[in-house]
Amino acid sequence: MSIVIPTKKDVSLHLGGKKHMNLSVSKLVEHAIQKKEVILTETGAIRATTGAFTGRSPRDKFIVQEPSVSGHIDWGTVNQPMQPEKFEQLLKRLRAYLAEKEVYIFDGFAGADPAYRLPIRVINEYAWQNLFVHQLFIRPSKEELASHQPEFTVICVPNFVADPELDGTNSETVIAVSFEYKMVVIGGTHYAGEMKKSIFSVMNYLLPEYGVMPMHCSANVGKDGDVALFFGLSGTGKTTLSADPERSLIGDDEHGWSDKGIFNIEGGCYAKCIGLTEEKEPQIYHAIRFGSVLENVIVDEDGKPDYHDSSLTENTRTAYPVDYIDGSVIPGIAGHPSVIVFLTADAFGVLPPISKLTPEQAMYHFLSGYTSKLAGTERGVTEPEATFSTCFGAPFLPRPAHVYAEMLGEKIAKHQVQVYLVNTGWTGGPYGVGKRMDLKYTRSMVRAAISGELSHADYETDPIFGLAMPTSCPNVPVEVLNPRNTWKNKQAYDKTARELAQRFHKHFATFENVKEEIRQAGPNI
Structure with a gap:
């Protein structure tokens, strides 16, 4: 069939x-x-360049x-x-x-x-x-x-x-x-x-x-069959966090969720290469071999790729079959998820590195699909730019947003799925002042969420965003968990947080026919 x-x-x-x-x-x-059409690299992968278009052309x-x-x-x-x-x-x-x-x-x-x-x-x-x-x-x-x-x-x-x-x-x-x-x-x-x-x-x-919900997310599964989904826009860490040596990869970008469980829509992965290192992302690094395709990666005269060179584009990519990742699930079929992670790269540096969401907050943040463009990437841009992409995949959704949101809400309720919001962006200040969240801390927080350790943690509530933040997490410094504590200037944090909260409210006002309890699950102003 x-x-x-x-x-x-x-x-x-x-x-x-x-x-x-x-x-x-x-x-x-x-x-x-x-x-x-291409050149052969020292890893055995081929490298192609794509001319004027190094990304999608939504217009x-x-x-x-x-x-x-x-x-x-x-x-x-x-x-x-x-x-x-x-x-x-x-x-x-x-x-x-x-x-x-x-x-x-x-x-x-x-x-x-x-x-x-x-x-x-x-x-x-x-x-x-x-x-x-x-x-x-x-x-x-x-x-x-x-x-x-x-x-x-x-x-x-x-x-x-x-x-x-x-x-x-x-x-x-x-x-x-x-x-x-x-x-x-x-x-x-x-x-x-x-x-x-x-x-x-x-x-x-x-x-x-x-009756199947299509999802712009990555997915992996543990030894006990516990499935985790990672929703997020480009650059938030879907591929990186799902490629976990301690878990088996189902897929890195596109999945369906049926009455039987989840399945991968694809047979391969399409990972970003910029800044790729063997130390930080060993599975992706070693997947770039014969049969893989590199896009717009600078390669020297000896065929050695330079993953730090963005002279052609920041959006350097590699494509490879999912089975190039050791221990991947073939075919890409698994049961119902127990944990869902929404990923955001908050360049304002005010969202918690991890927070547990109520069902209503889960629907609010799914519809919002927040991440941010970075200041300094374009001439004249001096502040981070908030970006909202409905259902974490608006460019790929032909039907109205409520179709996908209602399906997700029903499945979360039916299967008692715990949802977390994870900020892989900035801490200690906005982009240009603070620093990017340490990947090893993010991995530790995500692992604690998936294992169930955070289900039993103590929580405090963020007064502006209303998010439940754990007060402790294994292998993560306590001061990192509350973003306000990482800022030297607390008043600057409060001002920036309120400004981001206003952006959330302005965007969410565009949605009609949303249940009031979901609308009220947003930031407090």
Whole structure:
């Protein structure tokens, strides 16, 4: 059994050029090197660069406004509508572009649970990008491949550009999803992450129809089967904290939660590389080997990667199969979680490093999805900028936020899940004054939360945010646990905390039809 979408449109592409079907890893590496798409590094991984686009292009993402889906989409700046006739015009030109093109094709799945998996096909004009999807999605067995029938097709052709006048796009770049053609078209960008996130967006639309909650989170499991989920935006530590040598990795970014438990939507990991060291993140460091793809990492003439060089981008990445992490769970299926961790990188330095949430606070912070952009990263930016991404994944959620929030609330209540908010950002002051939370302290706090040690701890309540902060935690200095104690200037802390609380209130005011007890679970002003 798998997800089946009724066919409503002619999805044939008339591929007339040379087709490389489901090549092995070694063949894809060989093709990518021979065509000078990549260079080989000393670890055996290949390194590609992606030109002007080193991250996602949200302004260029569209969903085709088709009758069967139109009433279910949360239209706006995230889910921009494309008129069906514009997509058909785009598709007509794409077919002409692909007519005699040499392409690489991968057939696989999104969704480790066979009951909820989506058969997919990805068509690429670059061998290295086909290796990327081969490693990121779920690879079928020989038997599964023989009977594979794709339900969704991703066509990623970086050298095909949109025409804004003809196609109704904002630029020459386009990421367009059509649920009636069962197709994603990606053109005008070389950034491989668009393929991964496009299928995640598709799953975020489809899975709720099956009673499954799609989640932008990482997940791991202990020896006793205790599952933990880590929600968070980019840079908050999802991949780092879930890759724990003491626990088994289920997946680092995308999961579904059904009545049976959780399952990984992907078959690989897509980790940030900036500042990567063997000491701090040994599992990720050693996963970068033959078969892995490095994106925009600076490599010297001897093939040695420099993970500290951000001259191309801060968003340097590596893609590798999840089984490159020792002890990972294959297939990525596990039971219901007992602990959920919401991760935020608070550059204001005022949120507690860990706090236990009530069910109402859990819903408030899930809807808020708070983290912060850093001061000093752009000329003229002198203060941290609060960023709110609903459900910790707003760019990938086609349906209204309440659909996902209600599903999470129901599952937390049904399975008695304890939820914690963890600040992996700053302590002792804001960015530029304080320092980043020590990773070893964060790991100790997360381990204490997952093991149940913090369930029996004594707590004090933060007077502004109303959060329950433990007064002690194994292997963590007591003074770290209350953020106000880490600031030399207590009045400055109080002022900054109140300012952040106001930002929370302003953002949450945009939500309508939220239960009053959830609204009241926010900061006190």
